[in-house]
Amino acid sequence: MTETNKNPHVTEYQHVALLLVDVINDFEFEDGEKLHRYARPAAEKIAALKKRAKELNIPVLYINDNYGKWQSDFKTLVRHCLDNDVRGKEITQILEPEDDDYFVLKPQFSAFFNTPLDLLLEYLNVKSLVIAGFAGNMCVHFTANDAYMRGYRLYIPSDCSASNHEEDNREALNLMEHVLDADITPSENLDLEKVKYYWREQ
DSSP states (O other), X not given: OOGGGOOTXXXXXXXEEEEEESOSOOOOSTTHHHHHHHHHHHHHHHHHHHHHHHHTTOOEEEXXXXXXXXXXXXXXXXXXXXXXXXXXXXHHXXXXXXXXXXXEEESSSSSSTTSSHHHHHXXXXXXXXXXXXXXXXXXXXXXXXXXXXXXXXXXXXXXSEEOSSHHHHHHHHHHHHHTSOOBOOOGGGOOHHHHHTTGGGO
């Protein structure tokens, strides 16, 4: 890697990234209250997982829907959720991005569809993805499908996603575990250091 192309997150053995899918969200939409009910406790788990990831210098990528706001950007979405009296304000406060986090705006359910995510993951030398966010049976699941087809090793902590209904989220996790070969170990039991260095041992 040349000096001009250096990135503080990229190391010889850096092979994992944490993807946070649609966690910056005002939840002001139809059925938003239902999703928020389950997203709020999941947000605490995601925040703890993110903290551990940062301690291991694992890059954190916010993958966010643009909610049809084509003249907006990610920072504007964050400010909208923080500065207004919206249902998702507290979750945004819990999961507020930091200056060294990455972000990608997506137009559809999958984080890979018509986005530069492939290029960013290649730049960060990533082969494994830890995916968390909302909704588990929609954007998280679609993202995991596309990641699996691209050959990424998947970790989707069972307590770090939420859907409108608990049963729907369980079904999505079950599919991702058995069809996409995803590890759905709860976040508190997920050994991020082992995940980070998995490919070094292969």
